[in-house]
Amino acid sequence: MITDQHIPIMTNEILSFIYRKKNLSILDCTFGGGGHSKKFLEDGHFVTAIDQDDSSSIIANQLKKNFPNIFFYKNNFKNLDLLNLDTKKFNFILLDLGFSSNQLDDDSIGLSFKINSDLNMNYLGGDLNAHKIINYYNMDELKRVFYVYGEIKQAEKLAKFIINQRSIKKINTNFEFIEVLRESGVNFRSKKIHFATQAFQALRIESNNELENLEIFLKKVHDFLDNEAYLAIISFHSLEDRIVKNYFKDNKVKKNNIFQNNKDWGFEILTKKPLTPSKLELIENNRSRSAKLRVGKFIN
Template structure:
């Protein structure tokens, strides 16, 4: 879903976007061709989808964001019936595909379109409502910071943002919200900066990790990714390819453990017990691929990108086993409604 705004797209009639991260590498891995069927679980601006059906393939493209689906309608109309857009969670991608598919691609995380829209509240570069909801429904980031207990916020900021000042920030939020609730991105970012301080040599803003943590929590991004990997296992044909692009260690660790465990390993963690050998549902994962220096120079957001690819075997899919991921225990998101 990594894309940027531009002019008009020649093929689809919609807005043109920047080339998605690791596009050439993803296409080489998936090997699209006429007659093949793919699921693009993170449609975004349609970069992967456009390239797949340009090679003659059919695509089921999914996105939680209704804006992405709306903006992709022109591309769908121009696809000659080879593109079907679905608004929904990619964790259910096996339900949206009508038949087994030749490949699944996931570009995990927030899109640059969402980051660039101040009204979506994903970034503090532009002031906007403290929202962060990809699906534009359910609890928002403002709900979390204005209702959750400091201990719960500390876990969210520390585990999902790896923020070393998590406890201090959580206590500051609790103290300030009683007199002035946090409703905008700038209000929260400035409050964090005032507390933590900012050295001129700091590469990132002191609120960056808290915003990342809130976004991941509000959208259950790690849980969605884990469920999507099992869904991909169920929908892929024997020989089908799973290609996943991640942008930080929490996501990449989930993909790495899934592919290792489904290839017959324990999931790649010394903290997890070895499991009895079972028929592998994926072959041995291919070597992880990073963005080239040239791509990272063109698009700084590609610098942290990693692509992992695995090939589906003929063995039947296995029951979901979320213990392989070692996901952190976090507060329930419905807590805020009960508190109210």
Template sequence: MMAGPGDEGAGGGPARHIPVLLAEVLDALRIEAGQTIIDGTFGAGGYTRAILEAGANVVAIDRDPTAIAAGRVMEAEISGRLRLVEGPFSALDQYVEGTVDGVVLDIGVSSMQIDEAERGFSFRHDGPLDMRMSGNGASAADVVNSYKLGDLARVFGFLGEERQAGRIARMIEDKRARRPFSRTAELADAIQTLVGRGPKDKIHPATRVFQALRIHVNDELGELARALFAAERALKPGGRLVVVTFHSLEDRIVKRFIADRAGKASGSRHLPEAHFIAPTFTDAAKAIATGEAEAEANPRARSAKLRAATRTETAPRTADFSIFGLPKLPAIGDAEETH
């Protein structure tokens, strides 16, 4: 369903919508007829349709209004068993009454968004430098044209793992003083001119910068962290949390959350001074990666990882963002809108 890093500028034609690790997701959810599952990242509805076919009811969430509009046909087809909600998945516990049997999150940007040039997620086809999933708030152009040099370098370096983040940020600062960036091809070409591209380079030199801008504009890491806490509140005892990520930063957040919620003891629990934290999740399996056959059939799935865990009867714990170890980055609201 979602695209991994490095695919925003991939060559070739539009990608087909292929749900990533679908069989593994269904197996991890352990679906039974009549259950209620939250699909926090509806996208083109691949997971949702498969979950419905397995006999469960689905509350499907997406903050992209175009995804919700496209899903209305499916909602009508599955009358009474599918409810679409337009909103951020970080508030998923607010969209249901009581608790649910499963939560599945497929993190990243959907193939549909990448393939629509006017959304500005990709430089495969030129479009406005936008990247907003919801269509609201500051755009990628606002960030590129208004952030200070150091802030740009930190965004590119951390969120994009771009080794030449400083050079690229300085180039942007110089060029935008003469003419603000407004198009995806314009920014991609400027980065390629600066960095160069060897014949053996597998990805476009602007890929990591575009990835960083997309993650930052949509606060994807913050949304993921908040969604994990929301899932802890929404799941009933025995309920399953299933998360598919495509980026090492996303996977690290999920891994640290599950490890933290699995319960830790300082000292021995048998000693009076021991402090034992009852787990809110258990049954955490080792991460599942995409198989060779799926990665070959769907290149966007090549970096995908699935992690899952089971909710216990312990009450939800306080949301503590320090467990993720995320660095301080400029808030997206700090960007001044330039168009």
């Protein structure tokens, strides 16, 4: 079912950067259920929105009935230079990475370890999915996915076990995969989290090319920022956050108009440490618990 019930994360923190500003051009690259976009529109800003998800385009159309100043593009944000966007330079660009609550609840995507579904995890419509990874990747590829994206120390042991299990019977569903994880004898970092979290994260990142999408986007985004515009990025795991942190560091302004990257543009870093949700937000929205927000002000 399509809903706009995704609760937007760190909205107050995001809006605080543009408090009292009027009529801004905002690019929301991860429209999702439209939570952040709706707040921007209610404050009178103009919103250009991108998302790969079909339900997002339906929600954007519904929103347009009350707020004509929204333009939606169904695409991958890594392609932002190919979209012929209605606006060329923006005052604020937002990335709220990962998947929405709608996608988490969608059993055809199968991102949840609480819902038994076919192994998939692809929420961006590409060709790769968790079933192909688990049943057809070779030893080295499996090891890479679990070690790099899941930060699982015993990735080799896990890869070997999976290859052995799938030679007996293909691993077809989330619950079958969880059973394999349970029987593998691998030590997962499971004190505070479900023991399958790292393995699910690894498959999701690989299935959707999450890190590559972000890296490609970051190589292009400066062309879309107006002078003194804000780039705000919410990430949900340390691999993403590291990419964002390094991006701002590598392109920071050193002094006056001298930039770390030796180009004629860069960022004043507005969040020396990433902002995290308030105690109240953590209570009200458990999904916000791993969110980290980094913001830079573009100078050129």
